[in-house]
Amino acid sequence: MYLFFLGQKIGMTQIFNDTGLAIPVTIIQAGPCIITDIRNIDKNGYNALQIGYKDISPKHVKKPILGHFKKNSLAPLKYLFEVKLNSPSNRTIGELIKVDLFSVGQKVTVTAKSIGRGFAGCQKRHNFSRGPMTHGSKNHRQPGSIGAGTTPGRVIPGKRMPGHLGNRTTTIKNLEVVHIDVENNLLILKGNVPGKSGNIIKICSH
Template sequence: MVLGILGKKVGMTQIFNSEGSAIQATILKVGPCTVTQITNKLTNTKTNIQIGYEYINPNKLTKSKLGYFKKYKIPCFKYLREYAINNNELKNVKLGKIINIDTLKVGKYVNISGTSTGKGFSGYQKRHNFNRGPMSHGSKNHRQPGSIGAGTTPGRVFPGKRMAGQMGNKKVSIRNLKIIKINKNNNILVIKGSVPGKNGNLIYIYNK
């Protein structure tokens, strides 16, 4: 089955392997998630399913969401996420089924998406790693961006020009991150390398 599961980033640490080398690792608290919706078939081969993560007080939900959870007699969740699965895997998926990290194994590779850490309004050097101008006394261009476009023709700045602006706070996906350790009792996953976002951020793990 195509894995799709939500979790949160706990923090980073380092783990020593059998050779004594330090490996940078990220600790994630993953699942359990519950199947909250199975939509109609998108194509002849795939169907969308929706999963919910982290229980929430029903008083904090809108009437439409609360009515849906009551209709199908499933708990209320704070986060919902949809992804597609093959139709031949539908026999293993039912409304209310709990998805956890039992399907994962140490040594396997997964993809992780999350929101990167926001760093506010940043200059073009920090944001795009541009070089600065000469720092000598005669230079009048230390950290200025310089020319940003042509003259009369076309007489405007093209969209997408790399300039100062909001840095971070965007969806970032990292592919092929290796699983180092799994603690099924506490739903803990240890991943080799870094994961987008700061501690406590919501992350989405999948293996497409």
């Protein structure tokens, strides 16, 4: 069954398995999510589910979005995402999706914004090696030559140079579900998840 979840990254820790091996894990506050709308081919041109997460005060929601929730008799939610499906006919608006749909050992795909690191040089951004640090060298962290002179007489597009690093949508596949806390809606995944603590995470599994 195709699962799609929204959650919030809490942080990282480690747990010990039955053999005493320490496993690095990421704890995610996964859901509960609510199906806020169902898209179909006849009306919208495609099949999809709209999923909402995290309650919010109505005064912080714009009126058109607030009307969308009132039409479906739902409380306002802060985050809305769509996931395309082949056949969403077996779902209903207002249905609650909880973390107990996952199982331990299951593989999931996680998508989130990576940590923004601002403007970075070639060493940090592209793992360039630095220049010599002695014998009068003045080329320590500079990028060096960026192309030939007369021919082609320009910088080739895509040249690796200093620039903005991080704050990009990043996807990590095949993260294993190590533990599930149904009471507190916690999903514990083996390994690291993009972004800082408090980041909104999209989790999906086939």
